[in-house]
Amino acid sequence: MAVRVVKTIRFGLQTDVDVVAARRGVTAWAQEIGLSVLDRTKVVTAASELARNTVVHGRGGVMALEIVSDAGRDGLRLSFTDHGPGIPDIALALSDGYSTGGSLGLGLPGARRLVNDFELESTVGIGTCVTIVRWKP
Amino acid sequence: MERIPIIRMGRCLLVTIQVDMYDQLAMTLQHDLTEQIARQGSGGVLVDISALEIVDSFIGRMIANTAAMARVLGADTVLVGMQPAVAITLVELGLCLPGILTARNVEMGMALLARVAASRV
Numbered sequence A: 001m002a003v004r005v006v007k008t009i010r011f012g013l014q015t016d017v018d019v020v021a022a023r024r025g026v027t028a029w030a031q032e033i034g035l036s037v038l039d040r041t042k043v044v045t046a047a048s049e050l051a052r053n054t055v056v057h058g059r060g061g062v063m064a065l066e067i068v069s070d071a072g073r074d075g076l077r078l079s080f081t082d083h084g085p086g087i088p089d090i091a092l093a094l095s096d097g098y099s100t101g102g103s104l105g106l107g108l109p110g111a112r113r114l115v116n117d118f119e120l121e122s123t124v125g126i127g128t129c130v131t132i133v134r135w136k137p
Numbered sequence B: 001m002e003r004i005p006i007i008r009m010g011r012c013l014l015v016t017i018q019v020d021m022y023d024q025l026a027m028t029l030q031h032d033l034t035e036q037i038a039r040q041g042s043g044g045v046l047v048d049i050s051a052l053e054i055v056d057s058f059i060g061r062m063i064a065n066t067a068a069m070a071r072v073l074g075a076d077t078v079l080v081g082m083q084p085a086v087a088i089t090l091v092e093l094g095l096c097l098p099g100i101l102t103a104r105n106v107e108m109g110m111a112l113l114a115r116v117a118a119s120r121v
Helices: A016-032 A037-056 A107-113 B023-040 B057-072 B084-093 B106-120
Strands: A004-013 A061-070 A073-082 A117-123 A127-135 B006-009 B012-016 B044-048 B076-080 B101-103
Touching: A004 A016, A004 A037, A004 A073, A016 A037, A016 A061, A016 A073, A016 B023, A037 A061, A037 A073, A037 A107, A037 A127, A037 B057, A037 B084, A061 A127, A107 A117, A107 A127, A107 B084, B006 B023, B012 B023, B012 B106, B023 B057, B044 B057, B044 B106, B057 B076, B057 B084, B076 B106, B101 B106
Parallel strands: B012 B044, B044 B076, B076 B101
Antiparallel strands: A004 A061, A061 A073, A073 A127, A117 A127, B006 B012
16 A cells, blocks of 8 residues: 655755754654653654765755555655765665765664664765655564 | 853862753863863762753763763763653664763762762872
């Protein structure tokens, strides 16, 4: 059965202050679908990591936030899209401790551990799209 | 520019973070705190994050770096009030904040700072 999109909202991501607004949006909808405090904290933290990546590495972009429903199960789906330089080696970027931005290199692999579904598409010179889903158990 | 207030309590500095952290704000706090430690000759810093709903890798790294800088300047840092969900998420993210002193609340944090200060004499 196909995943149904209940509603969608988009957040522009150009600065670190936009990251805060995006985080607040995720918090509000996580509460709306009744995620536990722990699941909400995990998905908001993952969103914060990926939104920062979009701003810092992707030269800005967009977060699409959706409430989705699959066979009566609700979840939050977040897609981060940028038109930045892209990721040449996705496997390397997903490994712990790899960083090009002088950070700890926990953003992508860490965000992946905090959600149920994680998809990353990237083309060098075109951009990157990361999609995550956190389902309500 | 928005700033997080730093309160002086004797030889200690108290920082209560009550707003959503963004990267520039965290960097400003790091700068202000190291300046204050040097100027006041503070021996301890208490950082209360009980109002923070998330700590991501950037904010976590800023906290760890600030504590390391404070130590080099002669001050110990105790992090207090972390919410359980934040602790679980931080460790799952891969950030364990090694070398950071922690306590459950401000009162216990102040007691810990006093013990550490006494042990350094």
